[in-house]
Amino acid sequence: MTILLSATLLAGGFLAGRSWTPAPVSNVHAFTAPVQASAKPDTGDWKLLLVNGSHPLPDGFAEPELTKLRNGQHIDSRVYPALQKMMDAAREEGLKPLICSSFRPAEKQAALYEKKVRSYLAEGYGRQAAEEQAAQWVARPGTSEHQSGLAVDIVAEDYQLLDEAQQHTAVQKWLMAHCAEYGFILRYPTDKSELTGVGFEPWHYRYVGREAAQEIMEKGICLEEYLGAS
Numbered sequence: 001m002t003i004l005l006s007a008t009l010l011a012g013g014f015l016a017g018r019s020w021t022p023a024p025v026s027n028v029h030a031f032t033a034p035v036q037a038s039a040k041p042d043t044g045d046w047k048l049l050l051v052n053g054s055h056p057l058p059d060g061f062a063e064p065e066l067t068k069l070r071n072g073q074h075i076d077s078r079v080y081p082a083l084q085k086m087m088d089a090a091r092e093e094g095l096k097p098l099i100c101s102s103f104r105p106a107e108k109q110a111a112l113y114e115k116k117v118r119s120y121l122a123e124g125y126g127r128q129a130a131e132e133q134a135a136q137w138v139a140r141p142g143t144s145e146h147q148s149g150l151a152v153d154i155v156a157e158d159y160q161l162l163d164e165a166q167q168h169t170a171v172q173k174w175l176m177a178h179c180a181e182y183g184f185i186l187r188y189p190t191d192k193s194e195l196t197g198v199g200f201e202p203w204h205y206r207y208v209g210r211e212a213a214q215e216i217m218e219k220g221i222c223l224e225e226y227l228g229a230s
Contacts, residue, residue: 045209046078047150047183047207047208047209047212048208048209048212048223048227049148049150050223050224050227050229051143051144051145051147051148052139052143052196052197052198052224053135053139053140053143053197054197055143055229056142056143057142057143057147057148061147061148063103063105063149064076064077064078064148064149065077065078066103066149067080069099069102071099073099073101073102073103073152074102074103074149075102075103075149075152076103076148076149076150076207079149079150079183079207082182082183082184082207083152083182083184083207085182086175086178086179086181086182086184087099089178089182090171090174090175090178093174095156095170095171095174096156096157096158096171097154097155097156097157097171097175098154098155098156098157098160099152099153099154100153100154100155100160100203101146101152101153102146102149102151102152102153103146103147103149104144104146104147105147106141106142106147109139109141109142109144109146109147110141112138113134113135113138113139113140113141115138116134116137116138117130117131117134118130119134120133120134135197136193136197136198136199137198137199139198145187145204145206150206150207150208151187151204151205151206151207152204152205153201153203153204153205154171154172154175154203154205155169155171155203156169156170156171156172157171162201162203164190164200164202166202166203167202172202172203175205176202179205179213179217180210180213180214180216180217180218181210181214182210182213183207183208183209183210183212183213184205184206184207184208184213185205185206185208185212185213185216185217185223186202186204186205186217187201187204187205187206187222187223188200188201188204188222189220189222190202192221192222192224192225195222195224195225196222196223196224206223208223212226
């Protein structure tokens, strides 16, 4: 099901220039065959936090310090500099990327998930089947990377549908080719759904740091494989 993004995102704008200084906000209420990583990653590294259907956020997870973006989105403040550089570089190439989703508090994630469940219930699915289908596209509360503050959904300003055609936009082609240079990965590749538990999302980017990102993208593996959790 394609989702048309709200036109209000355009009104807010995003990261218009390098000179803008964001205001910190503290605790504001998704390739090739599997390849083993060359060295065992440090799973205690905050950049490599694994969040998926079988690895929910840890009990007592504390929301990170957030940086507020111009259009009202938020990102972990530790990730902001790399995100700004990536967006600036894309814009210097004449592209118009737009962040349409970023940090989500638990309450918002729960609401989005329940909305998706209800859409499947309306199609005639039973409750359990509806929840399973919904989880393929909207993570259950506590299992979404967006709750970690480390993930962003980026679309092309002139094509804001969250569907597979997004991968063919110039914005996504550039991001897929260059995101690792800034520490980001395409989190949910088209051929890794059985490992990630999430359908193909050619708009969802996750910060893991440059070293991990370059290995993951070069080898065509997903984060689960890189961390040996597949």
